[in-house]
Amino acid sequence: MKSYLAVLGSPGAWRFLAPAFLARLPYAMLQLGILLLVQWSTGSYGAAGIAAAAAAVAQALVGPQTGRLADRYGQPRVLIPQVVLHALALGGLLALAAARVPALPLVAAAALAGASVPQVGSMVRARWAHLLGRSGRLGTAFAVESITDELTFTLAPVLLVALSTGFSPVWALLMALVMVVAGTLAFALVRKGAPEPMPVRVRSQGGVLRLRGVAVLAVAFVALGTVFGSLQVGITSSTAALGEAAAAGPVYAAFSGASFAGGILYGVVRWRIGAPARLVATLGLLSAATAALTLAGSIPLLYGGAAMAGFVIAPAVITGYTLVETLVPAEVRTEAFTWLNGSIGLGIATGAAVAGQLVDRFGATPAFLVPPVTTALAALLVLTFLRRLRPATESSSARELVTAP
Structure with missing residues (x-):
């Protein structure tokens, strides 16, 4: 500690x-x-x-x-x-x-x-x-932020539902x-x-998304968001189908608690593997962990599958934030972080919408097909563009930025 x-x-x-x-x-x-x-x-x-x-x-x-x-x-x-x-x-x-x-x-x-x-x-x-x-x-600081996110997304719904x-x-x-x-x-x-304020502008028309590797990370974070959104729907519908609707909250709490633990452990390890390779690995592991939920035909198996998925997702998120900080110059750092934040939110909405449609048409279990597919595709995308996720040098960052009047 x-x-x-x-x-x-x-x-x-x-x-x-x-x-x-x-x-x-x-x-x-x-x-x-x-x-x-x-x-x-x-x-x-x-x-x-x-x-x-x-x-x-x-x-x-x-x-x-x-x-x-x-x-x-x-x-x-x-x-x-x-x-x-x-x-x-x-x-x-x-x-x-x-x-x-x-x-x-x-x-x-x-x-x-x-x-x-x-x-x-x-x-x-x-x-x-x-x-x-x-x-x-x-x-470690970014691990603290991931843990804080988990706390807020665990406490906030409880408080919201209680007041509602x-x-x-x-x-x-x-x-x-x-x-x-x-x-x-x-x-x-x-x-x-x-x-301190640093008035700059990015030369390319696409702004920060056109900087080295940022768009790849944004797409990967949309996939991470689909995990949260689809699991909310999948866990809720599966526990109801099993006749134990009240178990949805505790099962999702197991997911959040495991994510909390995974984030803490990840933040104290001295990694010898580069961040791009770690991102590919965590996305691949997340795809396998969420795929196990498609076989969860009982409440205990739902607990286990949710915990496995939660334990892996925090390291993936932390790696992405750590990586984008090395890819962009300080002048556009906050904007890059907000692209990743927004991508997760977009993924949550997309995952919930797609999973909801699958539940309505085919039952509860197909909702769990969304996260293994999206995270596997994200792992493939990151692997394909692995070279673009290597940190840019200060000189290359300077060439991409020009001081605004």
């Missing part, structure tokens, strides 16, 4: 980590919260699914643009107006839902709420990279709104670790 204590003991780290955790809990509540809210308001699961997907897609597309602005103008100058816009969008969605308006305005408001979500997670990773540089401790059932989805998302505003403002006001 010495490596974790050394990272967490970095001067001033807790000053931004504590408010960032408060701001990130609502991030993990938003998609499910919108699903529950729109279904409560309209009575339609179809409309609720469309609204949740609209929020996820909008967040995936707009998030990297806010990351780019943060790189150019500094995190506080982006986060403060962004959280104000998010508060207005989410508040408007809550008001519309309470007024029982038709589905179309709710979908539009959900998209605005998703597009304006403050990208605090990406900015925390940018602060770690700025504080620690390309040192041996940076991988005890009161209503409006009150649940209203509490999320208070947390995101308070946490984001406190995080923005802490300057420790925040990178």
Whole structure:
């Protein structure tokens, strides 16, 4: 644990980590919260699914643009107006839902709420990279972030469902709104670790996605997102088919707990294998682990399969974030992180949608076919473009960037 204590003991780290955790809990509540809210308001699961997907897609597309602005103008100058816009969008969605308006305005408001979500997670990773540089401790710091993500995505649904059932989805998302505003403002006001603004632009028309290896990682992270989305559907439908619907939460908790453990172990190992090869290996292992779930015909086997998949997915995510930090120059670091964050969100929405269609047509088990296929294809993609995932030299990074006026 010495490596974790050394990272967490970095001067001033807790000053931004504590408010960032408060701001990130609502991030993990938003998609499910919108699903529950729109279904409560309209009575339609179809409309609720469309609204949740609209929020996820909008967040995936707009998030990297806010990351780019943060790189150019500094995190506080982006986060403060962004959280104000998010508060207005989410508040408007809550008001519309309470007024029982038709589905179309709710979908539009959900998209605005998703597009304006403050990208605090990406900015925390940018602060770690700025504080620690390309040192041996940076991988451990990214492991801390992966563990934090697991905590938020484990705690947030429990809190959300408890408030939604005890009161209503409006009150649940209203509490999320208070947390995101308070946490984001406190995080923005802490300057420790925040990178200085570096106004640059990428020469290529495609921006950061055209930089060496970034698009490959973004596609791989879409595949990782499909694991989360399809397992949520697959575990829920399988436990219901087995007559033990209440077991869905504990089975998914086994997945999250194993991911937590895998992330901790990964962060303390001194790896001799390069990050690109580790990413191929973890994606391949994840494909095999999730394929085992297709054979899980009982609750104990679901627990085992979910735990195996969870243990592998955190190392894959950590490797991807560590790798992208070595591929891009500091001037566009936050934007690159937000592309990976958005890709996971897009994968979650895609995986849930495809798995849902398979369950409706063929039953519960086919939902588990999605993650082994997507992660195997991602492993093949990374293997094909392995050379492009080798860290670029400072000179090559400089040739891809030009200082803006």
